[in-house]
Amino acid sequence: xxxxxxxxxxxxxxxxxxxxxxxxxxxxxxxxxxxxxxxxxxxxxxxxxxxxxxxxxxxxxxxxxxxxxxxxxxxxxxxxxxxxxxxxxxxxxxxxxxxxxxxxxxxxxxxxxxxxxxxxxxxxxxxxxxxxxxxxxxxxxxxxxxxxxxxxxxxxxxxxxxxxxxxxxxxxxxxxxxxxxxxxxxxxxxxxxxxxxxxxxxxxxxxxxxxxxxxxx
Amino acid sequence: xxxxxxxxxxxxxxxxxxxxxxxxxxxxxxxxxxxxxxxxxxxxxxxxxxxxxxxxxxxxxxxxxxxxxxxxxxxxxxxxxxxxxxxxxxxxxxxxxxxxxxxxxxxxxxxxxxxxxxxxxxxxxxxxxxxxxxxxxxxxxxxxxxxxxxxxxxxxxxxxxxxxxxxxxxxxxxxxxxxxxxxxxxxxxxxxxxxxxxxxxxxxxxxxxxxxxxxxx
Numbered sequence: 001x002x003x004x005x006x007x008x009x010x011x012x013x014x015x016x017x018x019x020x021x022x023x024x025x026x027x028x029x030x031x032x033x034x035x036x037x038x039x040x041x042x043x044x045x046x047x048x049x050x051x052x053x054x055x056x057x058x059x060x061x062x063x064x065x066x067x068x069x070x071x072x073x074x075x076x077x078x079x080x081x082x083x084x085x086x087x088x089x090x091x092x093x094x095x096x097x098x099x100x101x102x103x104x105x106x107x108x109x110x111x112x113x114x115x116x117x118x119x120x121x122x123x124x125x126x127x128x129x130x131x132x133x134x135x136x137x138x139x140x141x142x143x144x145x146x147x148x149x150x151x152x153x154x155x156x157x158x159x160x161x162x163x164x165x166x167x168x169x170x171x172x173x174x175x176x177x178x179x180x181x182x183x184x185x186x187x188x189x190x191x192x193x194x195x196x197x198x199x200x201x202x203x204x205x206x207x208x209x210x211x212x213x214x215x216x217x
Numbered sequence: 218x219x220x221x222x223x224x225x226x227x228x229x230x231x232x233x234x235x236x237x238x239x240x241x242x243x244x245x246x247x248x249x250x251x252x253x254x255x256x257x258x259x260x261x262x263x264x265x266x267x268x269x270x271x272x273x274x275x276x277x278x279x280x281x282x283x284x285x286x287x288x289x290x291x292x293x294x295x296x297x298x299x300x301x302x303x304x305x306x307x308x309x310x311x312x313x314x315x316x317x318x319x320x321x322x323x324x325x326x327x328x329x330x331x332x333x334x335x336x337x338x339x340x341x342x343x344x345x346x347x348x349x350x351x352x353x354x355x356x357x358x359x360x361x362x363x364x365x366x367x368x369x370x371x372x373x374x375x376x377x378x379x380x381x382x383x384x385x386x387x388x389x390x391x392x393x394x395x396x397x398x399x400x401x402x403x404x405x406x407x408x409x410x411x412x413x414x415x416x417x418x419x420x421x422x423x424x425x426x427x428x429x430x431x432x433x434x
Contacts, residue, residue, distance in 0.1 A: 010272070015295050035317075035328070035416075038310050040257030040275040055227070056273060058257035060312040060332050078232050093255050095277040097418075100252075100359040103426075106367050107374040109356050111252070115277050139326050142317040143414070150323050150409050157324040179426040192367050193433050195425040197360070199252075201314075204415040209320075209396040212411045 010119050011172040021173045024068075030114045030173055031065040031094055035141065039072070040091045041083055059084075063094075064137040069165045070118060071125075071134040076162055085124040085164045092118040092166065100197040103180035104190040110176065112196060118171040122164040131163045227336050228389040238390045241285075247331045247390055248282040248311055252358065256289070257308045258300055276301075280311075281354040286382045287335060288342075288351040293379055302341040302381045309335040309383065317414040320397035321407040327393065329413060335388040339381040348380045 003024040005011070013020030021027070039059045057080050063072050070092065074081035084090060099112035125131045135158075136147035143149075153161065180194050206216045220241040222228070230237030238244070256276045274297050281288050287309065291298035301307060316329035342348045352375075353364035360366075370378065397411050423433045 010274075015292070036312055036314055036330075038255035038257075038275055038277075038312070040255075040273040040308070042259040042273040055306040055336065056257040056259040056308045057227075058255055058275065058308040058310040058334065060255075060310050060330070062328055075232070089272040091257070091273045091275040093275040093277050095253055095255070097253055100420075102359065102363065102367070104367055105370075105374075106352060106356050106364065107370050107378070109359065109363075109367070111279055113253075113277070117275065119272065135323060139323050142319065142326065146319065146326075147323065150319070150321055150326070151404060151407055153323050157322075161324070179424070182426070182428055187368060188428065190368055191431055193423075193425065193431045194429045195423050195433065197423045198421040200419055200421055202417055202419050203317075204417055206410075206412050206414045207396070208410065208412040209399070211399055211405065214408055214410045216410050216412065 005169060005171055008119075008170050011117070011170055013172060013174065019174050019176055021175070022171070023173070026173045026175075027116050027168065027171050028065060030096060030116045031070065034094045034096055035062060036060055037063045037070070037092050037094045039084060041080065041088045062138060064134065064141045065168070066134060066137050068168050070168055071137065072122070072164045072166070073135060073138060073161055074164075075160070081162065084122050085162050087121045087123060089121055090119070090166065097199050098177065099199050101180045102194055102197065104183040104192040104194050105187050108180050108183060110180065112176050112178070114173065114175045116171055116173045118166065118168055120166050120170055122166040125163040125165050128158060130165075131158060131161075134163050134165070135161065222386060222388055225336075225387050228334070228387055230389060230391065236391050236393055238392070239388070240390070243390045243392075244333050244385065244388050245282060247313060247333045248287065251311045251313055252279060253277055254280045254287070254309050254311045256301060257310075258297065258305045279355060281351065281358045282385070283351060283354050285385050287385055288354065289339070289381045289383070290352060290355060290378055291381075292377070298379065301339050302379050304338045304340060306338055307336070307383065314416050315394065316416050318397045319411055319414065321400040321409040321411050322404050325397050325400060327397065329393050329395070331390065331392045333388055333390045335383065335385055337383050337387055339383040342380040342382050345375060347382075348375060348378075351380050351382070352378065
């Protein structure tokens with residue numbers, strides 16, 4: 001089964017639609033590989049008086065997908081996060097950079113990427129079981145099984161953490177992959193290399209905390 | 218000389234100010250290491266009628282810093298990019314993820330990162346020399362010296378490419394680095410590993426385009 005999200009005004013792919021997808025499987029796969037998202041809100045009108053300038057805001061933050069929702073967590077002391085928790089309209093981008101695309105012409109240089117944009121409004125999670133599940137999923141995204149290999153949040157810690165769920169029901173993916181578009185005509189004969197330099201995010205050797213005497217992961 | 222940007226309402230660091238900086242040297246170093254930024258605008262009110270839904274938008278896109286400005290490029294066919302070029306207020310985030318921070322408690326898990334947020338309005342570059350310099354810098358960001366190792370944009374290609382400059386005069390950096398905060402009291406004795414798993418973006422072996430017979434970079 002390949003479930004597909006309905007196309008809306010905001011998720012219709014106007015530019016290079018062949019690179020786009022509204023399939024949930026494609027969208028979820030990108031979300032599940034990324035560690036950071038960027039959340040945009042239109043203005044801090046929902047913010048408290050500690051942030052009085054208007055205009056758009058953008059927040060880079062960790063996230064995790066569980067089923068059909070994206071979960072963020074933050075502190076009530078963060079004004080923008082409070083606005084998101086209070087239901088401000090958001091646009092969320094998740095971007096994986098896969099490669100640098102070099103053509104013989106500067107004009108055809110590009111990047112390979114996989115990205116998702118989600119539109120909607122968040123809601124604070126008040127169900128403690130859902131909140132615990134989202135926070136465990138966030139920790140497990142860092143290292144699989146880690147949620148069982150650390151002390152779970154206490155009631156006091158849970159109370160200090162706002163968890164926000166954003167439904168993934170208005171979203172699209174966009175993907176560019178493969179070699180540069182072939183240079184045309186006499187450009188194809190130019191004596192320059194053309195191809196892709198793949199990029200990868202790698203995990204390097206763990207560095208134990210100074211006070212840690214337990215063997216590493 | 219360590220030049221520092223003035224602090225504004227939007228760039229005052231309210232949360233964990235010890236992690237923040239308004240020093241241009243710190244801000245530039247982060248911008249010069251990243252390949253992608255996320256541009257937020259408040260609403261598509263400046264967009265043409267092909268994008269009629271309101272609300273915030275966020276665009277992941279390549280960028281380059283030259284001197285005290287950040288340069289984006291795009292096509293006039295992209296409605297959101299047209300709005301940015303027309304001077305819509307933007308918030309731009311650049312985020313480098315440096316590590317996963319594992320503590321003995323789920324609560325103290327974190328990430329190491331370096332990020333910059335810039336506020337302002339862009340302006341389309343009409344000076345052809347500045348436009349060419351920005352596009353060359355974009356290509357050189359992918360591979361140093363590449364702008365001289367490919368065919369530069371033709372006049373027709375230049376005309377098809379919108380270049381936007383955004384002054385870097387209202388911006389802040391935020392950085393987390395180092396080990397997890399020490400777990401407190403009896404948590405410190407928990408038998409779980411604590412430390413950092415560094416993350417790095419690496420360039421893998423170049424893949425030549427199918428039609429390329431020139432030796433690689």
